[in-house]
Amino acid sequence: MEGDIAQMGQFIGAGLAGIGSGAAAIGVGHVAGNFLAGALRNPSAAASQTATLFIGIAFAEALGIFSFLVALLLMFAV
Amino acid sequence: MATEAQGAEAAGNAPGMPQLDFSTFPNQIFWLLVTLVVIYLVLNKVALPRIASVLSERQGTIANDLAAAEELKGKAGEAEEAYKKALADARAEANRIIADAKAEIQKDLDAATEKADAEIAAKSAESEKRIGEIRASAMENVEAVAKDTAIEVVRAVLPAAEDASAVDKAVDQRLKG
Amino acid sequence: MATEAEGGGIKIDPMGQFVVEPLFGGDHVAWYTPTNVTLWMAITVLAVIVLLVLGTRGRAIVPSRSQSVAELTYGFIHQMIEDVAGKDGLKYFPYIMTLFLFIVFGNTLGLLPTAFTTTSHLAVTGVLALLVFVTVTVIGFVKNGASFLSLFWVSAAPLALRPVLAVIELISYFVRPVSHSVRLMGNMMAGHAVIKVFAGFAGALGLGAVFPVVAIVAIYGLEVMVAFVQAYVFTILTCVYLKDALHPHH
Known part of the structure; x- marks a missing residue:
């Protein structure tokens, strides 16, 4: 393990890519929080919008998954 | 690094991530397609038509039950209507009988009243007549008494004056005047 | 099996569970070789048959428990297609139902200990997403002809912006299968890998393994939810793409 600059770069890169997961978590929290705020304002319209909620969460989460994937690629595939 | 971390286990797979081991892709894709086709056939031939028929059957049953309930409700309404009509008829009949x-x-009463009135009228007419008679006879008596009295008075005062007819004439004149 | 505390430290191999292996020995994986992929896909098919065919064999007006589940699944997907893609999307109901059932059973069966998660492989989700992509594109062109291209021409935007938007829309259209597949595969793989990492800690900690085990239980609960949510998301996105193909003028 010692003295392997390339491996160090991989691990650092993987760690940096992991930040993206946290950013995606912020995004998902935004989506869910805003949905809840809107749903409490107008509960009668909430049920019809759950599909939109899940689509929004999925889009936000997909990008976090991408960064997670980049981390995994750096760790195991490069 | 990858081979080191994986140890001897993954020795056969060059990349660390099995997801990127392209040598297994044809295998997975083949079995995936087989699986999808099997699931699709099972769903399309057996499961979905069956569930759809069960659901529509249930829908039909529910609709039938609702229709039956509706019909019964209509019948109940009709029965109520008939009951109300009978009640109204009975009431009208009763009213008619009372009327x-x-x-x-009223007719009987009228007749009786009339009869009574007639009787009363007859009786009062008779009484009238008798009263008239009595009055007339009383008048006559008064006349006679007055004439007699006058004759006696005249005789007592003027014994010479024996003329009764003159007295009668005078009394009559006085009674009339 | 992947973790040994030996010598210099912990060796955790979160990826070992995703390895495709032949069922009956040997190490060459040809396209026809029965592998653990085959096994778990067969179990998926079996689960679908048990739920939807055996579960509904009573055909009862008042459903049994398994029949209720089957009917709920049916109604759920049916409703979703009708809500998102419209009435004319119902023609593709069996196809979307197939996708949903395969993914939901692949995800949940993969959560069984020592199971192989078929939906955590790019080859599988990629083919699923490409099938959706190709089908939807073909449907779009068959139903609408060349006017399907108006999907990329945003008539609500100012004229000067439209070419730029068209390029962006075009790119986002072609990125769809990528995000569609990687989302599912990434979610599945991430959860399983995290559980494996915690399991590795538990193996190394001895008595202190209580904490990782509690964490595994919590993550497992989350993963059960993710398994259903990702199947739902994959299906509803398919419906959204189908809607774009059926009614490109928005």
């Missing part, structure tokens, strides 16, 4: 009875009684 008839009243009219009959």
Whole structure:
């Protein structure tokens, strides 16, 4: 393990890519929080919008998954 | 690094991530397609038509039950209507009978009243007549008494004056005047 | 099996569970070789048959428990297609139902200990997403002809912006299968890998393994939810793409 600059770069890169997961978590929290705020304002319209909620969460989460994937690629595939 | 971390286990797979081991892709894709086709056939031939038929059957049953309930409700409404009509008829009949009875009684009453009135009128006419007679006879008596009295008075005062007819004439004149 | 505390430290191999292996020995994986992929896909098919065919064999007006589940699944997907893609999307109901059932059973069966998660492989989700992509594109062109291209021409935007938007829309259209597949595969793989990492800690900690085990239980609960949510998301996105193909003028 010692003295392997390339491996160090991989691990650092993987760690940096992991930040993206946290950013995606912020995004998902935004989506869910805003949905809840809107749903409490107008509960009668909430049920019809759950599909939109899940689509929004999925889009936000997909990008976090991408960064997670980049981390995994750096760790195991490069 | 990858081979080191994986140890001897993954020795056969060059990349660390099995997801990127392209040598297994044809295998997975083949079995995936087989699986999808099997699931699709099972769903399309057996499962979905069956569930759809069960659901529509249930829908039909529910609709039938609702229709039957509706029909029964209609019948109940009709029965209520009939009951109300019968009640109204009975009431009208009763009213009619009461009115008839009243009219009959009124008629009887009228007849009786009339009869009574006639009797009363007859009786009062008779009484009138008798009163008249009595009055007339009383008048006559008064006349006679007055004439007699006058004759006696005249005789007592003027014994010479024996003329009764003159006295009668005078009394008559006085009674009339 | 992947973790040994030996010598210099912990060796955790979160990826070992995703390795495709032949069922009956040997190490060459040809396209026809029965592998653990085959096994778990067969179990998926079996689960679908048990739920939807055996579960509904009573055909009862008042459903049994399994029949209720089957009917709920049916109604759920049916409703979703009708809500998102419209009435004319119902023609593709069996196809979307197939996708949903395969993914939901692949995800949940993969959560069984020592199971192989078929939906955590790019080859599988990629083919699923490409099938959706190709089908939807073909449907779009068959139903609408060349006017399907108006999907990329945003008539609500100012004229000067439209070419730029068209390029962006075009790119986002072609990125769809990528995000569609990687989302599912990434979610599945991430959860399983995290559980494996915690399991590795538990193996190394001895008595202190209580904490990782509690964490595994919590993550497992989350993963059960993710398994259903990702199947739902994959299906509803398919419906959204189908809607774009059926009614490109928005």
